[in-house]
Each structure stands twice: as C-alpha cells, then as structure tokens.
Amino acid sequence: MVEIILFWLFSILGIAGAVGLIFNRNPIYAALSLIINFFSIAGLYLSLRAEFLAVIQILVYAGAIMVLFLFVIMLLNLQTEEKAEKFDAKRGIAFLFGLAFAAEMIYALRSFASEGQTPLAAQFDYGQVEPIGRSLMTSFLFPFEMISVVLLAALIGAIVVARKHTYT
C-alpha cells in the first residue's frame, strides 16, 4: 500500500514539475518547478529503496545545483520570455517529436512489464551505502578517480570563462 501511494504521489508531482518547467515563461518559476521535480524524483528513489542516492539527489541537485541556477537567474535579472507567436511550426514539430518519442519509449519498454511488481522488500540492498561504497572502491575505482578530472576541468574552465577580463 505504501509503495502505491509513494509512487503515484511522486510521479504525478514529478511530471507536474516537468510540465511546469517547460511551460512557465518566467525563468524563476521554471526553476522552482524543476526543484519540485527533483524532490519528487528523490521520493521515487526512496520508493525504489535507493536511500543513499535519494539523499544525494536532494543534497546535490536540489541543494547545490538549483541554488546555483537561481542565483544566476537573479544575478542576470532575466526577464519573462515573450509570448510565442500564435502558430509556430517549430514548436509544433517539437511537440510532435516529443509525443512520438514518449509513445515509442512507452511502447518499446513494455517488455519490462513482466518483471513483476516492486514491493519495498528489504532484500534489495543495492541502494544502501555499503554496497555502493564497496563498488566505488573496487570495481569502479578507476572511473571514480577519473570523475575528479571532470570536476577539476570544469573548475578551471569556470575560472577561465567567468573571471573578469584580465589577460595577464
């Protein structure tokens, strides 16, 4: 019963957040909708018993990344996007593409329906800290070390690009 409530609550909330993101013309509201979406995804992770990643999702996405977004939006004082013209072929094509894509995925993935229901059973330990930590330090040691290069490169890049104009 609990999983039914969790799943429907968070998936409806999450999709509502996604819809809010793509339809809100005000960037701040769009960002806030995205935060709702991120929280609901964390909820869905919980209902899948991925507790560790649920916490990380809230800390990293909702806590750090979205704050950065909001900060930049407010810093730039972005205006509301102007309303699109009544008929825009591009928008139409984009929506058709999205619809086709979603329909295709939902059709293609139906073979997973036979995988059975997902009760919150305790035998699923894949998402706890211990198995994740163990894998990070054994089989995924090398990618774990290399991901730090991505972060380092991004750090240097941000300094190069966003620093005030000083070419010394």
Added chain:
Amino acid sequence: MNSFPFSIAELALSSQYVLPLLILLGAGLLLMLLDAFGAAKFLPWVAGAAFLLSAGVAWTQGAPAGRLAFFGMMETGGIAPIVHAFLCLSGLLTLFFLSDYLDRHDRHISDVYALLVFAVLGMSLMANAHDLIMTFIGLETMSMCLYIFAALFKTELKSNEAGLKYFLLGSFASAFLLYGIALIYGITGTTNFSLLASPERIEIIQSQQTVFYVGAGMLLVGLLFKVSAFPFHFWTPDVYEGTPTPLAGFMATGSKMATFVALGTLMHQLDMFQNTKLLSVVGLASLLTMIYGNIVASRQQNIKRMLAYSSIAHSGYVLLGLCASQSGMEAMLFYMFIYTLMNIGAFGMLGMVEHDYPDTELENWRGMGQKAPLFAVAFSLFLFSLAGIPPLAGFMGKYEIFIAVIREGLLLPAIVGILASIVGVYYYLRVIVVMFFSKSGETSALLPSASRIPLAGAAILVVLVLVLGIFPSLILNPITQALSGLSQATAVLP
C-alpha cells in the same frame, strides 16, 4: 553483489598499465601548479614534454588485446597504445600553433594548457574504455574541456555564442547517449564490454530486440553528434568559427578520432551492431554526411567555415570506412592519423594569418602567393592533401578507406564517396587559385606570423604529409599489427 578480489598487487599492475594516462594526469596538475607559481612561459614546453613522454611510454607498452586494467574498465592492449599515442600527437601538434596564436591576440590564457592535457586524457579514456561507464566519463571529460575552448575568447560575442551553442547541444546529445547506456544496462544488467559480448548476454539481447535497438540507436545519436555526422552536424561551422583556430583544429581531429575509435570498438569488437540494421543506418548517415559536407563547403566564402564543412565531409568518409569490418577499423585509424596531420596543419596555418575575424575571409587572401610564397605553398599542400590528390598522405588515407569498403562488397557507397570527394577537390582548389592567381587587393595587408615555433610545426607537418604519402606503411604496419591480435581476445575478464 560484486565479489572482485581486491589486492594491492593487482592495483599496482593496473596502474602500470594505465601509466600513460597517469602521466597526463600528473602533467595537468603540474601545469596548474607551475602556472600558480608564475612560470607561465614554460607551460607549452612542459605540456609538450608530457605529451611526448606519454605517447612514448604508450608506444613501448604494446600488448595483445584484452589486457584490461582496473577490473575490466580500461583496455590497455591491442590498438589502445597506438590510439593513445595518436591522441597525444594531436595535442602536441596543436601546441605548436597555440601559444603564438594566443600571444598575437593578446590573450595569455595559461590555463588552456592544463585543459588541453585533460582533454587528451578524456579522449584516451573514451577511446580505450572497456566499459560503457568509462566511455561516458571519458566523453564528458573531453567535452568539458572542449566547451571551454569554444568559449575561450570571452570578450568576443562570437566565441560566447559558440560556447553556449556547443555546450547546450553537447549536453543534449550526451543525455541521449546516457539514455542509450541506461537501456543497454537495463536489458543486460552490465556495462562491461566483455560481459556484453558474452554468449548469454547476446541471447538476452536477442530476446529484447526492440529495447536494444532503441538503446543502441540513442547511443549512436550521442556519438554521431560528437563527430558531426549528417543529421547532427549543424553546430559544427558556428562552433568552429567561434573557437580559437588552432583549438578548432584540435576539436576537429582529436575528439573525432576518439569518438570514432569508441564507435568502432562498439560496432566491431562487441558484435553489438553486427547483423542488425544499425550498420546500414551508419552507412546511410555517412553517405549523407559526405554529400552534404562537400556541397555546402563549396559555397563558403570564409576559409574557416569551409574547413569546418570539409571536416563534416571527412567524418563521412571515416564513417563509411567503419561500415567495413576489421579492415575498415584499420583504414579508419590510418585515415584519422593522416587527417590529424593535415587538418591541424591547415587550421594552424590559417591561425597564423589571423589577427581579427574577417582575416579568414577568402577575399582577403588574394595574392598570398606573391606576398608569402613559402607559406602559401605549404598551406596549399595541406589543402591538396585534404582534397586527396596523390602523392600526398591524404590520398593514401582515402585510398585505404575506399579499398576497404570495396573489399567488403559495398561498391555503390564507395562510388558515391569517390564522387563526393571529387566535388570536394573544387573548393580546396578554389582557395589555392585565389592565393596564387588573383591580383592582390589594396585592402588586404595580411601577412603570416613570423614566429619560429608555428613555422617549425608547419614544416614538420609538411614533411610528415609528404613522407606518409609515399611510405604509408610507416604508420599502417604498426596499426595492422596491433589490430591483428584484436579479434581473438575479446571475452576475457580478470
């Protein structure tokens, strides 16, 4: 639950296998430190030494394919050392032109050397990955550096737009790539290439054909975007135009080589794409890419944009080569090596003339043949080589590709490719005609930089392009040797 044995000895051995990568990593950190302590003028030399050292170590480390490091994450045998050496070479050649270019534009951005080293590291990670997770991380490391390169000249709007465009479209494409990885993981429960190629996984894949097609297709979208193949090419000219010219040459060669190797590994070593319709999708994309790139390039009035479109066309040839099996992989690597030489040469020499944006307009290059004859001859040599005119290296590259394709029985695509490359000759020749056979206008006072380092780089490249055109076996033999041990040793895991 993973039950991999964990031992210090194994880690030490793995670290030894990936030593060339660790050298690059250490060099990147060293470059940042040197920069912080005010030794900025040594940075290009340190970076160059690191590339040479890393390539040298990799070259001497040759081993039969299937020598995996770090629990099956990285391939360090087979073609991996050669690919790594080639990627280091593309970084090294870029260095020749880069510092002079930055100096002439009064932008002494010393962090760019560390980023260049990290970009090569990412490319090598991606090309030699033995696990989809590693492919993704390598791709992101590489892309992160390339996004910065595109946006490097932050006071110029063109560069800003190039950065934003490349960044947004690049992350859009990597979202697709990631979804593809997720679906393949969903079907098989693994991301490791050895495990994916195992018979029981192949059986599972065959029972879940639809999802597999969708997943592999999305993976393909992500990779085709990076090599600017036809439906995903539209970012290329704008991004290359806004990127500092030597770095645009690096983008067009190194990142494409890494992506092609990753794609080739997925397609051939894994048998993932064998007996599926995806191979014909790649073939179709390659034909459209060649035709589109060549036709649009012939209508450009700006040399930099023309080279960008020509790089789209060249991606088409290489993709066609990938459709031919084992010999295609060989032709692909050889072609990408030659392409690295001539394209970095062409972009680098273009950058030597450039002071301001309109300097790359074809109009302003009138009479270059009279003002700077040696320079113009060298530049024409690269263009001839790109056009595939014998006896230059570019011809040998194209020859290998088309022979491999014809041997595979794909006669019609090969004919289309040859016709498209004949169209290509036109626009390369046009630049040469403008340089030598049209009167110099009063308006243009363009003269190439007289700095010694880029000239030395250009000279080395000219020699290489000439020599490899006559003795292609110098590079072809090591590639063949490395590839020959590839097919029998795919399914071993420590």
Added chain:
Amino acid sequence: MMDFFTPNVYSYLAVSALMFALGAVGVMTRRNGIVVFMCIELMLNAVNLALITFSRMHNDPAGSILVFFVMCVAAAEAVVGLSIVLAIFRNKLNIDINQVNIFKW
C-alpha cells in the same frame, strides 16, 4: 483493480520516459539559454530514474554508481554552463540570451 495501481518496473520506466520526452520538448521550444539548460538537467534526471529502476531490477549497484557519476557530471556541467552564460552577460550587458541563436533549423 489494485493490480493496476501497484507500480512495477514498467511504471517507473514510463514515468522516466515521459520526463525525458518533456525535457527534450523543452530544449527544443524554449529560447532562454538557462531554461534550455534546466530542461537538459531534467532529461539527465529522467535517465537517472531509469537507471535506478534497472539497478533495482537487477539488484546490482552498477546502475546506482552510474547515477552517482551522472550527478557529478551534471554539477560540473552546471558550473561550466552558467559561467558561459555569465560571460555572455558581461559582454552584452543588457542580457538577452533569448537572442543567442541555438537552433537554426
């Protein structure tokens, strides 16, 4: 009746596919660079949801690890992307990222 409401693997995947499609539509329709980037973040999150569902299905941590890596990459991308936006802002003081032509089609 209850069976229909009980979530299975497929329901999670469907939610994830829907979110991914919504994100893709947002990327193609929105003109503000920052909002486009937020839509890309949404797509990455949709993929993460699918990955965790698969990870749960196989009861194997590899998928969760990939999610962990994707989060790192997303953080790095956010830093790079926003710094590029900031550079544009500095350059064209009266910011209008809507004018940056991203999709010319």
